[in-house]
Amino acid sequence: MTSASIYRKLDWPLIVCYLLLVLTGWLSVFSSVYDPEYSTGIMDFSQRSGMQFIWIVSSLVIASLIIFAINPKFYNVTAWLLYAFSLLLLLSVLFLGVEVNGSRSWLVAGPLRIQPAEFTKITTSIALASLMGGYNFRLRTLSGYSRIAAIILIPMMLIVMEKETGSALVYLSFIFMLYREGLSGWFLVLGMIAILLFVTTLAFSPFVSVTILFGIMVIARGLFTKDLLRHIIFLVIYIPLIILSQRLENLFRFASFGEWNDLVWPLLIISPPFVFHIVQAFRQKKKYMWNIILSSVLYLVLIFSVNILFDKVLQDHQKVRIENLLGITQDLQGAGYNVHQSMIAIGSGGFAGKGFLHGTQTKFNFVPEQSTDFIFCTVGEELGFLGSLFIVLIYAYLLIRIISLAEKQKDAFSRIYGYCVASVIFLHFFINIGMTIGLVPVIGIPLPFVSYGGSSLWSFTILLFIFIRLDLERWK
Amino acid sequence: MGFEFKRNNILIIGIIVASATVMLRLFSLQIVDKEYKITASNNAYRYKVRYPARGLILDRKGNILVGNEASYDIMVTPYEVKEFDTLSLCRIFSLDPISVREMFREFKRNRKRIGYQSLPFVKQISGKEYALFVEMSYKFEGFNAVSRTIRSYPFNAGANLLGYINEVDTSFMRKNPEYKRGDYVGRTGLEESYEAVLRGRKGYNIYLRDVHNRVKSSFEDGKYDIEAVPGKNITVSIDAPLQRYGELLMKNKMGSLVAIEPSSGEILTLVSSPGIDVNKLAYINKYFSELSKDPLKPMFNRAVMSPYPPGSVFKLVNGLIALQEGVLDTIVRYPCNMGYRVGRGVGCHSHPSPLSLTQSIMMSCNSYYCYAFRNIMDNRAYPNIATSFNKWREYVTSFGFGEKLGSDFPSEQGGTLPTSSHYDRIHGKNRWNSLSIISLAIGQGEIGTTPLHLANLAATIANRGYYYTPHLIKSVQDTTIKADFSKRHYTMVDTLNFKKIIQGMYLAVNAPPGSGATATRAAVPGLDICGKTGTAQNPHGKDHSVFICFAPKDNPKIAVAAYIENAGFGATWAAPIASLLVEMYLNGKVARGDLEAYILTGNTMINVIK
Known part of the structure; x- marks a missing residue:
């Protein structure tokens, strides 16, 4: 040209x-x-x-x-070389880097100061494109998932070690690209629900999150069974019950659970429909039923570990920001x-x-x-x-x-x-x-x-x- | 081709939704929400407050009771402070060097938060200290003086009445967000009542500043600066020389002395003794703990707060009610044999017997009023005791007793007045009769009245049946006072009946000595004082000495109540004190030198149980 x-x-x-x-x-x-x-x-x-x-x-x-x-062919050909080189730079920052504002992410060479983490985004993109653009690459296989995960997670980890958590988060954005390339959309939906529950647990209480989770799951079941109306009517009746359950302590003095009261009662109220759902799952042998059970359990684990996650994993300034x-x-x-x-x-x-x-x-x-x-x-x-x-x-x-x-x-x-x-x-x-x-x-x-x-x-x-x-x- | 839910389209929708969220948020932030616009102006501009001068308080003749005086706060900007001679600075303001060092350690700890701000170092220093400081200020970099005004009290009188101001604290600011740190607010007395007009409005100068609080320049050459609006002056009804004379008379006595102009309800004098020394008012913070710990409670304004048994003074009220109810007249006489011997009985002192109404007031016969009171209570016109008691109570309330009179004195209390259900509770329904409550006949028992109530009673009798709400305000600069204070409150007793009572009060003071009149010591030739003594029994110690009076008999100019705690007979202390005040007010001088000397040197405090 x-x-x-x-x-x-x-x-x-x-x-x-x-x-x-x-x-x-x-x-x-x-x-x-x-x-x-x-x-x-x-x-x-x-x-x-x-x-x-x-x-x-x-x-x-x-x-x-x-x-x-x-030459545009250069990128595909040298993808791995560039990727490896940028990881090397990231590694070297960990040892030779200069600390600026609490994060060790700058390389200084004379008058020049560069932040290798910025450039790793490019090489990671090229590496991902090169890998996934190959003729015999299949995304929905174990090796496909694991290779992609490796390409994304290695620079992420190195950047987290530089205490640049913000820049590391950017790498999560590749999930959008993966979605376009065939990653199940459920990952996006499940991820968003996880974020929602995380936020509601922190901002309100585990009790609120359990109620929301229950609502989402019932609606999901309604969508799958193509009987949404009945599930919504069920929710309209049941959610006030859950909310009232917090007051049950006053009604049944003998059944007080002390400081766990706010949690035990809602869980008790939720369990009958949940057990019913499990029994049906055994009978009908539908895959979506087991998926609902599995994700509910995982979310419950998430809800009850949010406070631990929040206290133990995040740094103080990140906690405060949230x-x-x-x-x-x-x-x-x-x-x-x-x-x-x-x-x-x-x-x-x-x-x-x-x-x-x-x-x-x-x-x-x-x-x-x-x-x-x-x-x-x-x-x-x-x-x-x-x-x-x-x-x-x-x-x-x-x-x-x-x-x-x-x-x-x-x-x-x-x-x-x-x-x-x-x-x-x-x-x-x-x-x-x-x-x-x-x-x-x-x-x-x-x-x-x-x-x-x-x-x-x-x-x-x-x-x-x-x-x-x-x-x-x-x-x- | 048409639109399909292909994955690339879903991602595009995602981008559109995310951008729309951002735009909506921007819309609410930049267009809808006003909060951030206000805050922004506070942020970049530094508003330097110009404090207004607080309004003056003048007495009825224009004497300045409360004025303003220049005072200085020494401010310190810790960032600019260089090494300095701590000792010589401490010497100027007589401070403790250790506390100053502690203060600077505190500054150092908080240096990030303080930044370039100036903080108060010493507040309200005197002119002398200021002069010393200015002379040496070159030695103390980072310190500077800011002028403020403090209250001054040229007329040495009325501290409890005037009240004090002090700097607002956090809890006050939470309730009154229009006050900011560093503002002063009236906390008691007139300063509190008329805070809204005395306060004035703050102004400010606007400067541009940076994040470190450094002032960059005056904003638009002061075009938007706002001048402070000084507070309005108020004129109060107090007669300053009379107030001071009243305080003098009340020295070394515990109690109250209240004088009202009957024709207007204006309070001429209001003394609560022991009170606060005026000289301590301006520096109230310094003296606050000392004053609040004093067992004599100088901050407690007895004249408007303390409920006392009125004693014999209350016989006037019972007499008036009995006359109005038609159960008593001026002709009938009741016997007294050293007291009323029915039921538990009520004792009395020795005097001729039997007595008519006029004589009963003149000699203050207990027995007579037991008859009168039982006539009211056992009146056949009412089906039972509760009904007649309620009727009686209605009368008493119409005199202003048992509730706040509604004066403009902020801490005014209403005293106590029992209800029939109160006795139902004590004795059981219909299980009590006129004898159970016979103490009320002579102003003892379950009734509590403030000295202001008693002065108001004197004014009501002087007016022959009505009173104006007692008040302190006369006028506020540029405004008219609320019409509330010019409204007559009529009692339920006719003028005619008042005249009958007044004759007794006149004789109580002006009857020749030896006639048995109780208050002859209060007589002043030519003034026609009408009065009634009281000796209120007091379970905790010596009786209280009470006297109410007004003068002259026709066209009264002044009504006085004197209530001296633990001083014995009403005639001994309260009557002379009240009459001296009346004499001073009406004649402008006191001719009864001996009596005056006796009062001024007298001390009744020895009887007070601390």
Whole structure:
């Protein structure tokens, strides 16, 4: 292909989205470090805005190298080499890394500081695409599952060891890609139910979670038996009984279970229909019945181990972040500070915002991590609801565009890689903006293309432009 | 091709749902929710409060009872403090160096939270201390003085009446969110009653600040700054010189002295003794624990809070009721042989017998009022004792007894007045009769009245049948006072009957010595004082000395109640004290030097059981 035809066939909508986001990022970084009394302009290289400009220019250079210079076959061929090399970098960080803000995830070489974890996303995506795009790969086999699990879990573990739990969570996003490639949708549904029960147990009580679980299971049974109406009527009668059961203590003094009262009574109330269900499962020998029993038991185990999980497995600051999000504790000066300040900043933006450089909250460092993880505050405050909406729409369009392009690819490698790109960007986008507006707990991951930082911008640029380059192959 | 639930489409729907969730949240945060907009302005702007001057309290003649005086708080910004000479700083403010060191250790522990904030170091220092500090302030970097006003009391009178202000505490702020840390609020007396008008409105200067609380600049050159609005002055009905004279008279006595202008219900004097020294009011925090631990309870305002048995003074009320009910007239005479000898009986002192109504008041005969009271209770017009008792109670209530009068004094109490069901409980239904409650005939037993009630009784009699709710406020700057205080409250007794009683009260004071009149010591030539003594029996010690009076007889200008605890006969202490107050008010000077000296030097506290 000649350069001219490449220009024509490049997917310009994606590139325009990319450029818009990068530009917004640069201006927001400038605004968030802007001090009206000592401003030295957006190109001051001692300031973050100047540095971000360097990162943007270098990213554009990298992007053109990927488009014009590197043969797209290179990625599939060297997939394992790249993957191994990036794991090596991750490992070396554990020993040679520099600690920044409590996590040991930076490699320093002279004036350059890079965060290998950012780049591992790319190599993992390529490795997954290479593995799953192979001719004799079957997903729904033990070896298929285990190889995929290995590819995803190894970098995850290394990153958790660097104490960058947030970045590690990003790897869970590959589940979306796996779903597209044939993973049972039940994994997604069961996973969401697990998250729901985890949250309700923490925010309310195991009792509430048991009630919700019971409701979900009865409705599931109704769906499977195609007799939803009768199951719903059953629920309408039965759930008030469960709720009342907490009061039973007062009725039957002799049957008090002390501090376990709140749990034992609901379980007792639930058990008759549960036993009935088990008996029916033996009689009718339907697979879904056993699945319901099995998942109910697993969820019950989850519900009763949430507190242990929460206390023993999570680190203190993570616990506090979750508790703050769920409103269990409110500590506006301490752990809840970031989110509270960020919500103030975004909320104060109003409909049209306070205008570029006219924010008050995002100046003077009210929101920590202003130019990196909390960059969306600046957008929200200065550009208001309109600007925020615009950014969200760009992301939504970008993601949908990537997915529909991926569907058009001729070879599996490009398609799977495209889904990996969409999954990673989606998770970053949703969690990052979600945490600034109090939808999800604070997880320190950057907003793709917008947040300040070389490693982050470079890695997302590479991630996206490899896909844009792969997409060109369609025209051959 | 059409839409299908293919997996790629489901993922796209997922993206749309997630984006929509984010957008909805943004909508609620940025468009719907107002909370964050308010908070944002608090955040980046530093509001420096300008405190308003609190309103003055003036007496009825315009004397300043409570004024304002410059005072200073020394603030410290721990971040800016360099090494300094702790000892010399402590010497200026007479502080304990150890506590100062402890304070700074505390600052150091909390340095993250404090940041660049200034905190109070010493509060309410005097002008002298301030001058010393300013002179040496170059030595103490990080310390600075902030001017505040404190209350000053140019007229040495009425501490309990005026009340004190102090800084709001956490529990108060929780209940009254419009108050912020550092604000002062009236806690007792007039300061509390008229807090809303005295307070004024705070203003502020707006500065831009950064996250470390460093002030960056004045916001828009002070365009949006708001001036403080000073509190309104109030004029109260107190006669300051009279109040001070009353306090002087009550010195070394425990009890109350209340004077009311009958024609308006305005309280002229309200003394509760022992009380708080005015000089301690401004620095109440310093003296608070000392005052609250004092066994004589100087903070307790007896005049409006303490329920006392009214004693013989209450005979006036029973006499009025009996007259109104038609069970007594001015002609009939009742015998007294050193008391009333029916049932448990009631003792009396020696005096001629039998007595008419006028004489019974003049000589304060117990026996006479036992007859009168039984006439009321055993009145055939009512089917049973409970009914006649309730009727009697209705009368008594119409005088304002047994409930709060509704004055503007915040801690006013209502005293006690038994109900017929109370006696039903004690004796059993219909198992009691007029003899069971005969103590009430002479103002003893289950009745409790505050000195304010008694002064109000005097004012009611002076008005021949009605009273205005006793009150302290005369006017609030730029407003009119509530009409409540200008409403007449009529008793259920006719004016005509009051006139009969007043004749007795006149004679009680003005009859020639030797005639058996009880209050001749209270007589002042030309003033026509009408009064009634009382000697309230007290199970805990010596009798209380009680006297109520008004003067002059026609067109009364002042009504007084004096209640001296554990002082014996009403005639001995209460009557002279009340009459001296009346004389001072009406004549502007006291001619009875001997009596005045006797009262001023007298001490009844020795009889008080602590």
